[in-house]
Amino acid sequence: MGPKSLEYFSVLNYSLANEDTAVELSILPRDANCVVCVAGSGARVLPLFAKAPKSLVCVDVSPQQLHLTELRIEAAKTLGLDDYRRFFGYGSQPFSAEERQEVFGRLNLSTDTKISLAELFSRSNWGPIIYLGRWEQAFGKLARFAARIIGPSGLAIFHCRTMDEQRQYLADKFPRWRWRLAVALIGQSYVFNRLIYGNQLPQLNLAKSDYCYFNDRLASTLRVSLARENFFLKILLRGRLENDEALPLECSNLHYSEIQRGIKSCAISYVQSDLYEFLEKNPSIANFVSLSDTPSYSGSATSAPNIMQKLNVGMATGGLAVARYFRFCPPTTQLDELEDVTIKYEKVISSEITCIYKIGVFQKVEGRTNNRYPC
Numbered sequence: 337m338g339p340k341s342l343e344y345f346s347v348l349n350y351s352l353a354n355e356d357t358a359v360e361l362s363i364l365p366r367d368a369n370c371v372v373c374v375a376g377s378g379a380r381v382l383p384l385f386a387k388a389p390k391s392l393v394c395v396d397v398s399p400q401q402l403h404l405t406e407l408r409i410e411a412a413k414t415l416g417l418d419d420y421r422r423f424f425g426y427g428s429q430p431f432s433a434e435e436r437q438e439v440f441g442r443l444n445l446s447t448d449t450k451i452s453l454a455e456l457f458s459r460s461n462w463g464p465i466i467y468l469g470r471w472e473q474a475f476g477k478l479a480r481f482a483a484r485i486i487g488p489s490g491l492a493i494f495h496c497r498t499m500d501e502q503r504q505y506l507a508d509k510f511p512r513w514r515w516r517l518a519v520a521l522i523g524q525s526y527v528f529n530r531l532i533y534g535n536q537l538p539q540l541n542l543a544k545s546d547y548c549y550f551n552d553r554l555a556s557t558l559r560v561s562l563a564r565e566n567f568f569l570k571i572l573l574r575g576r577l578e579n580d581e582a583l584p585l586e587c588s589n590l591h592y593s594e595i596q597r598g599i600k601s602c603a604i605s606y607v608q609s610d611l612y613e614f615l616e617k618n619p620s621i622a623n624f625v626s627l628s629d630t631p632s633y634s635g636s637a638t639s640a641p642n643i644m645q646k647l648n649v650g651m652a653t654g655g656l657a658v659a660r661y662f663r664f665c666p667p668t669t670q671l672d673e674l675e676d677v678t679i680k681y682e683k684v685i686s687s688e689i690t691c692i693y694k695i696g697v698f699q700k701v702e703g704r705t706n707n708r709y710p711c
């Protein structure tokens with residue numbers, strides 16, 4: 337395990353998705369030679385196969401996150417979309433415990449993964465997999481609390497069927513003070529540290545207070561997409577994804593068969609490592625790097641130059657990297673060859689449906705100096 341700030345990641349923290357991978361999927365060029373992707377639950381990896389990369393390296397400091405990622409990839413290889421959803425626990429008709437255990441037994445997993453996940457799943461009586469992570473469990477509890485504060489009149493946002501209807505509802509009927517109260521009570525570092533992050537929540541430099549950060553970002557979430565189709569809002573306010581209307585990209589009708597084809601033609605590997613150590617040890621390996629919000633967790637201003645230098649080493653010329661920032665964006669840093677190309681992708685970035693992250697895109701360009709890694 338790497339620095340102390342990564343200790344939080346040593347257990348199963350994520351079993352679902354709290355990023356909208358539509359951004360990374362849109363930026364990733366088709367048929368890339370090598371994609372390097374922070375694994376997380378695997379739900380942030382899976383959509384990338386739709387662009388048929390030739391090889392994909394899943395990297396995570398946590399072995400359990402890698403096991404879950406392998407499970408998702410192996411499940412997608414063999415299960416149709418309906419069974420994939422039911423196996424993981426999505427929707428109104430998830431598999432029973434017996435069905436899940438039986439399907440799990442048929443998947444072609446490595447021995448380590450099989451043993452570790454069987455133990456994890458049997459501890460939860462083979463219940464839905466997507467709610468097992470520390471993050472998902474905490475949000476299950478917070479959602480019940482949030483729903484009580486905003487009340488039925490606030491939850492009525494999920495009844496709107498069109499964006500016009502939702503805009504009208506937000507203007508006329510949305511209980512704003514209840515919403516603000518929920519944000520003020522829940523969106524606080526001490527709540528997150530206590531319930532999830534164990535004092536390793538990234539420090540805040542993207543807003544002047546916790547309240548401003550969450551209030552502004554959640555206001556955007558309500559604006560950019562229909563709430564009833566937004567899986568992230570459903571998790572925040574209901575704690576569960578109990579129907580097929582709001583699902584993360586990994587199991588969307590639109591991409592699933594492309595994902596399946598992509599998995600079959602891709603050389604996939606799993607590496608338990610700090611992402612930046614991996615990139616430093618493998619110069620020019622990556623044509624595309626999906627960093628998740630690891631820069632926010634990589635400590636402090638002083639560690640920023642370090643991670644960007646390592647990213648630079650690991651990227652091939654012309655390669656792209658997508659970084660997310662949750663609460664904390666490392667301050668301006670001198671870079672060698674990484675150009676900030678975020679502006680080119682503004683349209684897709686502004687349609688990201690969680691709205692909780694600031695997003696940056698970098699391209700490795702030969703022979704450039706003195707660029708800046710801005711925030």
Ligand SMILES: C[S@@+](CC[C@H](N)C(=O)[O-])C[C@H]1O[C@@H](n2cnc3c(N)ncnc32)[C@H](O)[C@@H]1O
Binds near residue numbers: 377
């Ligand atoms: C960065 S977390 C982000 C999840 C989510 N967006 C959030 O902030 O709650 C996603 C995954 O990254 C892994 N991780 C964090 N820092 C890492 C690093 N420096 N190298 C490799 N994996 C890392 C964690 O174990 C976790 O599975």
